[in-house]
Amino acid sequence: MKLKIAVLAGDGIGPEITQQSIKVLKAIADRFDHEFEFEDAIVGAAAIDLLDNPLPEATLDLCKKSDAVLFGAIGHPKYDNNPDAKVRPEQGLLKLRKELGLFANIRPVTTYAKLIDQSPLRPERIQGADLTIFRELTGGIYFGEKSTSEDGQSATDICTYSVEEIERMAHLAFKAAQQRRKKLTLVDKANVLETSRLWRKTVKKIAEDYQDVALDFLFVDNAAMQMILNPKQFDVILTENMFGDIISDEASVIGGSIGLLASASVGGDNAMFEPIHGSYPQATGKGIANPVASILSAAMLLDHFGLVEEGDVIRKAVATSIKLNVCTEDINKDNPYSTEKVGDFLEGLISESE
Amino acid sequence: MKLKIAVLAGDGIGPEITQQSIKVLKAIADRFDHEFEFEDAIVGAAAIDLLDNPLPEATLDLCKKSDAVLFGAIGHPKYDNNPDAKVRPEQGLLKLRKELGLFANIRPVTTYAKLIDQSPLRPERIQGADLTIFRELTGGIYFGEKSTSEDGQSATDICTYSVEEIERMAHLAFKAAQQRRKKLTLVDKANVLETSRLWRKTVKKIAEDYQDVALDFLFVDNAAMQMILNPKQFDVILTENMFGDIISDEASVIGGSIGLLASASVGGDNAMFEPIHGSYPQATGKGIANPVASILSAAMLLDHFGLVEEGDVIRKAVATSIKLNVCTEDINKDNPYSTEKVGDFLEGLISESE
Numbered sequence: 001m002k003l004k005i006a007v008l009a010g011d012g013i014g015p016e017i018t019q020q021s022i023k024v025l026k027a028i029a030d031r032f033d034h035e036f037e038f039e040d041a042i043v044g045a046a047a048i049d050l051l052d053n054p055l056p057e058a059t060l061d062l063c064k065k066s067d068a069v070l071f072g073a074i075g076h077p078k079y080d081n082n083p084d085a086k087v088r089p090e091q092g093l094l095k096l097r098k099e100l101g102l103f104a105n106i107r108p109v110t111t112y113a114k115l116i117d118q119s120p121l122r123p124e125r126i127q128g129a130d131l132t133i134f135r136e137l138t139g140g141i142y143f144g145e146k147s148t149s150e151d152g153q154s155a156t157d158i159c160t161y162s163v164e165e166i167e168r169m170a171h172l173a174f175k176a177a178q179q180r181r182k183k184l185t186l187v188d189k190a191n192v193l194e195t196s197r198l199w200r201k202t203v204k205k206i207a208e209d210y211q212d213v214a215l216d217f218l219f220v221d222n223a224a225m226q227m228i229l230n231p232k233q234f235d236v237i238l239t240e241n242m243f244g245d246i247i248s249d250e251a252s253v254i255g256g257s258i259g260l261l262a263s264a265s266v267g268g269d270n271a272m273f274e275p276i277h278g279s280y281p282q283a284t285g286k287g288i289a290n291p292v293a294s295i296l297s298a299a300m301l302l303d304h305f306g307l308v309e310e311g312d313v314i315r316k317a318v319a320t321s322i323k324l325n326v327c328t329e330d331i332n333k334d335n336p337y338s339t340e341k342v343g344d345f346l347e348g349l350i351s352e353s354e
Numbered sequence: 355m356k357l358k359i360a361v362l363a364g365d366g367i368g369p370e371i372t373q374q375s376i377k378v379l380k381a382i383a384d385r386f387d388h389e390f391e392f393e394d395a396i397v398g399a400a401a402i403d404l405l406d407n408p409l410p411e412a413t414l415d416l417c418k419k420s421d422a423v424l425f426g427a428i429g430h431p432k433y434d435n436n437p438d439a440k441v442r443p444e445q446g447l448l449k450l451r452k453e454l455g456l457f458a459n460i461r462p463v464t465t466y467a468k469l470i471d472q473s474p475l476r477p478e479r480i481q482g483a484d485l486t487i488f489r490e491l492t493g494g495i496y497f498g499e500k501s502t503s504e505d506g507q508s509a510t511d512i513c514t515y516s517v518e519e520i521e522r523m524a525h526l527a528f529k530a531a532q533q534r535r536k537k538l539t540l541v542d543k544a545n546v547l548e549t550s551r552l553w554r555k556t557v558k559k560i561a562e563d564y565q566d567v568a569l570d571f572l573f574v575d576n577a578a579m580q581m582i583l584n585p586k587q588f589d590v591i592l593t594e595n596m597f598g599d600i601i602s603d604e605a606s607v608i609g610g611s612i613g614l615l616a617s618a619s620v621g622g623d624n625a626m627f628e629p630i631h632g633s634y635p636q637a638t639g640k641g642i643a644n645p646v647a648s649i650l651s652a653a654m655l656l657d658h659f660g661l662v663e664e665g666d667v668i669r670k671a672v673a674t675s676i677k678l679n680v681c682t683e684d685i686n687k688d689n690p691y692s693t694e695k696v697g698d699f700l701e702g703l704i705s706e707s708e
């Protein structure tokens with residue numbers, strides 16, 4: 001397969017971790033005879049420094065004409081901690097998502113036996129949990145009309161969803177469930193909210209096309225409990241924007257390895273892949289940043305284009321590296337490997353196992 | 355102090371647990387020379403059976419003219435599992451809250467060293483956590499206008515808050531913080547929602563009247579993480595209706611003793627006190643129901659009228675009973691005490707320690 005990949009490494013540790021992902025993707029291309037073409041563009045604080053714009057036109061153009069975007073991280077204290085800053089790095093990311101029409105955010109939560117002691121949950125609760133959350137990203141109350149009354153005495157936010165917005169999400173989530181354990185849980189608040197009732201009705205209808213997937217429903221308050229009590233019950237979770245924000249952040253900490261979590265943001269014509277962690281500016285250039293979240297987001301990129309076997313090769317290599325403690329200092333405190341060495345090791349595993 | 359207390363024991367285990375709370379309150383009245391007058395009224399499934407109305411007028415009248423309502427639990431499978439049921443027990447509770455103007459829901463989460471192994475969290479994370487959540491109960495998106503477009507292709511929910519609704523909540527929460535560890539955390543999503551910005555602005559202003567309370571802010575998605583990662587950081591949490599629903603349910607499971615949690619719903623002129631657990635119909639009449647959540651809600655009733663010393667006497671007695679394993683079978687599996695025996699033991703402790 002031929003893929004044109006825009007690389008937006010961004011700020012802080014973004015460039016050094018993204019470099020390892022490219023290394024790993026190149027090893028995959030070699031092994032499976034694909035042609036991946038990488039092109040860099042600036043974004044975030046780096047772009048503000050140069051062009052006073054966190055998402056320059058040239059960067060957006062490149063993303064639009066590429067098959068996928070590999071994103072590092074953005075954010076820099078000189079803007080983030082300055083309340084007078086007019087342009088902020090994060091605006092680049094929000095605008096990019098919007099311009100590319102990325103309506104679905106996908107966040108897998110995987111656990112590694114070796115890291116189970118870092119989880120805030122008891123081992124028996126979390127061991128073996130493996131779920132993925134499909135969060136609608138461009139609708140709902142976060143993007144609805146907002147207003148304050150003229151006298152300043154009341155404020156309003158409007159939450160709206162259309163059948164179309166729900167359908168395109170549901171199809172993505174059902175398809176993912178078919179590739180996994182064939183279970184889909186819709187998280188909503190259908191006993192109270194009209195939008196939730198529309199979600200439930202629409203998702204039930206679409207479920208008819210995916211008879212092999214078991215569909216169930218959970219109110220968001222109950223979901224927040226179940227994520228702690230028994231996360232192993234979940235396979236694919238589908239939910240609207242705000243509930244997804246809350247539940248996916250909650251889910252991100254139960255495994256104890258938030259630094260290893262990848263994400264995808266997917267639209268009709270575009271897709272972007274990034275670690276969920278930030279730019280971690282204080283670690284920049286020290287070779288201590290963990291590249292695994294970025295590398296796992298590269299694996300999601302491959303999945304997205306149907307290269308699931310290739311994605312699995314990366315995930316297996318990562319599992320091996322963690323088992324062997326070939327890890328950066330956040331995981332391997334006693335004998336840490338550098339960012340680059342971890343990338344090299346994974347590259348080697350992927351090439352070797354041909 | 356003279357208090358007229360309406361007793362709405364309700365369905366399932368409601369009557370047997372509420373009976374223990376009355377016993378304990380009577381022991382308090384004796385010891386501290388108060389006059390508590392109790393009057394029973396029917397509610398829930400019991401009231402539907404008799405009068406086809408889950409909240410009969412006479413019950414509502416009694417509640418209105420009483421100082422406080424001691425509530426047991428409602429819900430019965432013959433209505434809950436029947437999709438054709440026109441009146442449901444829960445409607446009685448919702449109507450009661452509305453009619454009494456109970457705008458604040460208060461839920462303390464306490465941990466007991468003896469029960470720490472029942473928590474889904476690792477002991478070091480949860481040990482010593484002691485927080486209380488103030489959730490706005492009558493506003494926000496749950497009670498906003500709802501609509502579906504004529505063609506059925508989109509749905510809308512509206513979230514509105516007024517300064518007045520926020521102020522009355524904030525005063526309650528700040529006052530509670532003054533009686534506790536003097537920390538208040540407002541949970542909102544002020545980076546996105548207009549209503550959250552109104553909450554933040556209003557709460558900041560009111561904070562000026564409570565200089566001894568440290569105020570901080572947390573976005574709801576981050577709060578959902580922090581509740582798992584480090585629940586000990588919280589003292590009083592203040593939040594709007596839907597965020598409070600999610601965060602308080604999440605918080606209810608971290609201690610591992612959801613069956614022991616009490617709650618208060620407070621308005622300008624009325625207040626109601628109830629366990630957060632349900633009517634547990636399958637345990638009815640077996641003497642196995644844990645009365646502690648109800649008894650702790652009776653302690654909250656005392657607090658509400660400024661009888662904090664009296665409330666503390668109950669809480670200390672409960673802590674002692676748990677330490678000594680004088681507990682029902684949900685906690686003491688090997689040598690369980692009956693519902694009534696636990697009530698008797700607590701009554702005895704309270705009377706003795708005079």
Ligand SMILES: [Mg+2]
Nearest residue numbers: 245246249575
């Ligand atoms: Mg978030």
Ligand SMILES: [Mg+2]
Nearest residue numbers: 221599600603
């Ligand atoms: Mg709830």
